[in-house]
Amino acid sequence: MKDLTMFKLPDLPYAYDALEPYIDARTMEIHYTKHHQGYVDNLNAALKEHPGLQAKSLTDLLVDLNALPEKIRTAVRNNGGGDYNHTLFWQLMTKNALPGPIEKSAQAIIKTFGSFEEFQKQFNDAAKSRFGSGWAWLVMNKQGNLEITSTANQDCPISLGQEPILGLDVWEHAYYLKYQNKRVDYIQAWWHVVNWQFVEDNFRKI
Ligand code: MN3
Numbered sequence: 725m726k727d728l729t730m731f732k733l734p735d736l737p738y739a740y741d742a743l744e745p746y747i748d749a750r751t752m753e754i755h756y757t758k759h760h761q762g763y764v765d766n767l768n769a770a771l772k773e774h775p776g777l778q779a780k781s782l783t784d785l786l787v788d789l790n791a792l793p794e795k796i797r798t799a800v801r802n803n804g805g806g807d808y809n810h811t812l813f814w815q816l817m818t819k820n821a822l823p824g825p826i827e828k829s830a831q832a833i834i835k836t837f838g839s840f841e842e843f844q845k846q847f848n849d850a851a852k853s854r855f856g857s858g859w860a861w862l863v864m865n866k867q868g869n870l871e872i873t874s875t876a877n878q879d880c881p882i883s884l885g886q887e888p889i890l891g892l893d894v895w896e897h898a899y900y901l902k903y904q905n906k907r908v909d910y911i912q913a914w915w916h917v918v919n920w921q922f923v924e925d926n927f928r929k930i
Pocket residue numbers: 755759810893895897898
């Protein structure tokens with residue numbers, strides 16, 4: 725049997741405690757080994773009876789959810805989205821964080837939002853006001869402009885025709901052990917570990 729039929733949990737690009745004190749090691753371990761692994765496992769389970777779909781990339785599955793059989797559409801949306809979003813999220817953080825955006829992505833952020841501070845404020849508002857579980861995003865929209873958005877659950881910008889450049893997981897599982905109900909404190913802490921080099925690489929790829 726060929727092995728490309730199974731989606732796999734990607735390697736975490738750092739140790740569980742690498743982002744301390746902003747993201748605690750226990751949260752990172754559970755988030756990666758339980759939550760992200762769960763999305764991967766459930767995605768594989770959903771695709772089990774669909775060998776034609778197993779060979780597709782995650783991006784191909786998510787960019788056109790309506791092309792999927794109705795029976796597995798929601799499972800792929802939730803669990804494929806969960807796999808995609810978390811794979812991106814791990815790479816969007818680093819212990820060697822720069823103070824802010826660099827180069828072309830910095831220019832685009834300032835051009836669009838007026839200043840880095842205004843961008844952060846609007847992104848924070850999106851992250852704070854997402855009711856329940858979801859994500860805040862900086863995306864390139866269909867018109868080719870930067871835009872701050874948020875999605876519910878594990879909905880993924882690529883399913884909406886947008887390219888994600890920066891994303892923040894605001895599910896309680898991402899912060900509750902350390903920050904409890906204080907989502908705002910988690911958001912503020914998270915800015916200390918944003919991987920602006922990866923943001924720049926993302927921006928240049930679009
Ligand atoms: Mn999560």
